[in-house]
Amino acid sequence: MEFMTIILISLGLAMDALAVSLCIGTTGQIPSLRGKFRLAAHFGIFQAGMTALGWLLGETIVQYVQGFDHWIAFALLGYVGINLIRAGFDNDGRAFEQDPSTGKVLVMLSFATSIDAFAVGLSIAFLKVPVLLSVVTIGLVALLLSAFGLFAGIRLGEKFGKRMEIVGGIILIGIGIRVVVTHLFP
16 A cells, blocks of 8 residues: 555655656757656656655755745746747747756756655655655656657647647746645645
8 A cells, every 4th residue: 555655655746847848848948868858867866866865854854945836836837937938929939948858948947846745755754655766766757758748749849839838838937826826725
């Protein structure tokens, strides 16, 4: 039963990474297989790392960040969402100035999709599930779903073109709004 709990937690946490990966895939801006793997791996590493960090820091730091962490996620996802929408309306526009599997964009997206994992890390001790198994499973599920999202997004982008960037931008802004609403009205 405890492994099923870990799987369900992992799937829930990975949904943001899946959605963001799907949106990035529609842009077609990650040219290499290596870049696609790098993005998915970073999403998995950040999910696992933020879970472990939340577990390690426990209640000592949560009181300082829980008042604004959701606003950070909203701002980051909103920024990327607006860029996707702009690029979708511009036939020659690009959602990202550079390959989103590199540099500051990669770190920003990885952080934005893993903020919830920090809170989950805090609660893992209370659920009495193995921490190491939880962290590894959360990271692996996020990696796999992110890779799936990237490749599915590529197919959608090829089929529907620039419209998918607009849809992707709206989805990211929606995820940002959901993060804020769930933190303000638990």
